[in-house]
Amino acid sequence: MFGSQSGNAEQLAKNLGRKLSLLGYEAPVVDMAKFRGVDLTREAFLLAVSSTWGEGEPPDNAVDFWNYLESAEAPRLGNLRFSVLGLGDTDYKVFCGMGKNLDRRFEELGAQRFAPRVDCPLEFEEPAEAWWKEVAATLNRLAPVQVPVAEPLPAEDGEEAAEGYSKKNPFPAPLLAQKRLCGPGSPKDTRHLEFSLAGSGLSYEVGDSLGLVPRNDPGLVEELLRCAGCSGDEIVVTPENRESSLRAALISSYSITGISRKFLKDFADRARDFYLKHLLLPEMNKDFQAWGEGREIIDLFLAFPGVKIPAAELVAVLGKLNPRLYSISSSLKKHPDQVHLTVARVEYQSRGRRRLGVASTFLADRLPDGGTAGVFVQPAKGFKPPADPDLPMIMVGPGTGIAPFRAFLEEREAIGAKGPNWLFFGNPHRALDYFYEEEFEAYHASGFLTRLDLAWSRDQGEKVYVQHLLAARGREIWAWLAEGAHFYVCGDASKMAKDVDDALHELIACHGGMSADDAAAYVKQMKKDKRYQRDVY
Numbered sequence: 001m002f003g004s005q006s007g008n009a010e011q012l013a014k015n016l017g018r019k020l021s022l023l024g025y026e027a028p029v030v031d032m033a034k035f036r037g038v039d040l041t042r043e044a045f046l047l048a049v050s051s052t053w054g055e056g057e058p059p060d061n062a063v064d065f066w067n068y069l070e071s072a073e074a075p076r077l078g079n080l081r082f083s084v085l086g087l088g089d090t091d092y093k094v095f096c097g098m099g100k101n102l103d104r105r106f107e108e109l110g111a112q113r114f115a116p117r118v119d120c121p122l123e124f125e126e127p128a129e130a131w132w133k134e135v136a137a138t139l140n141r142l143a144p145v146q147v148p149v150a151e152p153l154p155a156e157d158g159e160e161a162a163e164g165y166s167k168k169n170p171f172p173a174p175l176l177a178q179k180r181l182c183g184p185g186s187p188k189d190t191r192h193l194e195f196s197l198a199g200s201g202l203s204y205e206v207g208d209s210l211g212l213v214p215r216n217d218p219g220l221v222e223e224l225l226r227c228a229g230c231s232g233d234e235i236v237v238t239p240e241n242r243e244s245s246l247r248a249a250l251i252s253s254y255s256i257t258g259i260s261r262k263f264l265k266d267f268a269d270r271a272r273d274f275y276l277k278h279l280l281l282p283e284m285n286k287d288f289q290a291w292g293e294g295r296e297i298i299d300l301f302l303a304f305p306g307v308k309i310p311a312a313e314l315v316a317v318l319g320k321l322n323p324r325l326y327s328i329s330s331s332l333k334k335h336p337d338q339v340h341l342t343v344a345r346v347e348y349q350s351r352g353r354r355r356l357g358v359a360s361t362f363l364a365d366r367l368p369d370g371g372t373a374g375v376f377v378q379p380a381k382g383f384k385p386p387a388d389p390d391l392p393m394i395m396v397g398p399g400t401g402i403a404p405f406r407a408f409l410e411e412r413e414a415i416g417a418k419g420p421n422w423l424f425f426g427n428p429h430r431a432l433d434y435f436y437e438e439e440f441e442a443y444h445a446s447g448f449l450t451r452l453d454l455a456w457s458r459d460q461g462e463k464v465y466v467q468h469l470l471a472a473r474g475r476e477i478w479a480w481l482a483e484g485a486h487f488y489v490c491g492d493a494s495k496m497a498k499d500v501d502d503a504l505h506e507l508i509a510c511h512g513g514m515s516a517d518d519a520a521a522y523v524k525q526m527k528k529d530k531r532y533q534r535d536v537y
């Protein structure tokens with residue numbers, strides 16, 4: 001069974017299913033959303049592969065399954081043997097929360113764990129493969145099958161041909177153009193970027209994201225080299241198994257900002273610092289998280305100038321530099337061979353230092369026109385315009401959340417979709433932060449963008465946010481929903497998406513004449529019908 005939002009766990013599960021059938025096992029692959037079609041009390045073995053979303057929550061397709069497992073309705077699973085593979089990202093506070101929850105709950109329901117759970121970070125391929133090996137070996141011991149494996153494994157879904165461009169082999173896309181979307185004096189600095197995909201063979205659908213391989217700030221790399229006592233010319237072997245100078249490896253291959261447990265452990269030993277060691281105790285996890293906020297590796301070196309780390313030992317404790325995802329803000333139908341992004345430049349002060357977001361400042365400050373950045377397409381299964389072009393579409397995208405909706409509108413214009421379109425956008429000031437103003441105003445003037453509502457949060461004494469406009473337009477939104485409108489949200493997950501979700505529930509209850517429970521059931525059904533889709537981060 002898989003719980004998956006952006007397709008990683010789904011793909012892994014499908015590949016596992018294929019491998020298991022080649023080994024001779026009957027192994028259907030089940031979407032957790034379809035859990036009612038499976039009787040777990042009658043199954044012998046269960047492999048559960050799930051990612052974690054939100055803040056330690058199940059992916060959308062696994063919410064109902066998880067609620068069911070937690071409820072009194074959940075059956076005893078005394079005959080079931082199980083193993084869980086969790087996908088997650090160590091940058092999140094609740095790393096692989098859903099995998100851990102499933103693992104605990106199956107055990108509580110009486111099932112027996114036949115292979116230990118593995119929690120995978122963003123780079124999940126290696127740990128997932130190690131888990132599979134353990135699962136396959138144990139299965140072979142517990143339930144051997146007699147069928148010999150004669151045929152070779154077929155190519156796995158999504159695995160590119162050797163020469164194709166993919167996450168493992170990103171395309172060096174030339175930057176065609178970049179422009180500022182905010183006027184001088186704006187509290188924000190958001191950029192529009194256009195890359196060429198010509199000759200790459202890559203294509204995307206609107207709603208997809210672009211994976212981008214960033215490069216670190218060379219200034220920070222030089223400072224780190226000085227502090228660590230390295231020249232930068234030392235030769236090291238990178239995670240991609242290439243020989244490289246330490247300097248080049250720190251720029252392109254390693255994460256040199258956030259402090260991982262692995263790095264802290266090594267550093268604390270070298271510094272012989274009791275407090276740092278203490279932070280690593282399992283019961284100090286919350287303190288470790290809080291301590292790490294706004295702190296970077298360079299702060300450790302500056303705090304302990306006596307600590308020097310030889311090149312090979314330094315790279316051994318650094319994590320890989322991970323790609324960043326950006327919602328694609330263009331349609332290939334309007335911009336053949338191009339992909340556009342809308343990127344907020346991340347810069348902030350903490351502990352007396354100016355900090356720079358790795359990828360956003362690489363794009364905004366360090367990538368010249370014509371320079372290339374490694375990119376790949378990350379398909380979004382659950383974030384697409386309505387398949388029926390006549391259906392209405394309501395889009396809520398403040399700040400960089402506007403990105404996919406520019407793409408949706410371009411796509412709908414290109415295919416001559418007749419469905420009405422309603423956009424809610426918000427940012428601090430109309431005069432400074434109205435991204436893509438000319439495009440949206442022209443769409444609106446022509447009637448293609450049927451409704452346009454703008455929330456300028458700082459143009460008056462009190463904050464006006466998109467959810468306030470949703471509430472004010474509740475009656476009309478309800479009418480659109482009643483006509484089958486799809487409702488989309490993109491942008492900040494920490495506050496905006498929750499507030500918009502609350503506003504949606506309230507307007508449905510109020511204008512649909514429903515109790516809070518009925519409104520919640522209505523929203524749940526919208527999600528099931530894929531009429532409520534979110535791309536939040």
Ligand SMILES: Cc1cc2nc3c(=O)[nH]c(=O)nc-3n(C[C@H](O)[C@H](O)[C@H](O)COP(=O)(O)OP(=O)(O)OC[C@H]3O[C@@H](n4cnc5c(N)ncnc54)[C@H](O)[C@@H]3O)c2cc1C
Pocket residue numbers: 209214257293294324325326327328342343344345346347348349350356357358359360361400401403535536537
């Ligand atoms: C599916 C998806 C789509 C996305 N689409 C877009 C998009 O269209 N446009 C866009 O701009 N971004 C988008 N993002 C976010 C993007 O992937 C990056 O996370 C973002 O650009 C920051 O990356 P960075 O490398 O510049 O910053 P990093 O080097 O990763 O630093 C970011 C980290 O810095 C810390 N930080 C940031 N601000 C502060 C602060 N004020 N105080 C203390 N600490 C702070 C936080 O720990 C934060 O996690 C998307 C993310 C996802 C998952």
Ligand SMILES: NC(=O)c1ccc[n+]([C@@H]2O[C@H](COP(=O)([O-])OP(=O)(O)OC[C@H]3O[C@@H](n4cnc5c(N)ncnc54)[C@H](OP(=O)(O)O)[C@@H]3O)[C@@H](O)[C@H]2O)c1
Pocket residue numbers: 188190344345346347398399400401426427428455456457458463465466467491492493494495496497499537
């Ligand atoms: N999860 C994350 O870490 C995360 C997510 C999104 C963005 N960001 C960071 O925030 C910066 C800019 O992001 P962005 O351009 O996408 O814009 P944003 O910060 O999301 O702001 C866009 C608009 O939303 C308003 N807003 C603030 N709180 C809101 C809420 N609870 N509900 C609805 N609207 C709300 C903002 O108003 P005011 O600012 O006036 O309050 C602003 O007008 C970037 O540095 C980005 O990296 C971080």
Ligand SMILES: Cc1cc2nc3c(=O)[nH]c(=O)nc-3n(C[C@H](O)[C@H](O)[C@H](O)COP(=O)(O)O)c2cc1C
Pocket residue numbers: 003004005006007008009010050051052053054055056057059087088089090092093094095096097122124493536537
């Ligand atoms: C908005 C967002 C929230 C996430 N929240 C968490 C989290 O709380 N804990 C975690 O370990 N991973 C989290 N992740 C990481 C995902 O679990 C990870 O990217 C995973 O590979 C996605 O797999 P999927 O494509 O099958 O959904 C989050 C990712 C995103 C984009």
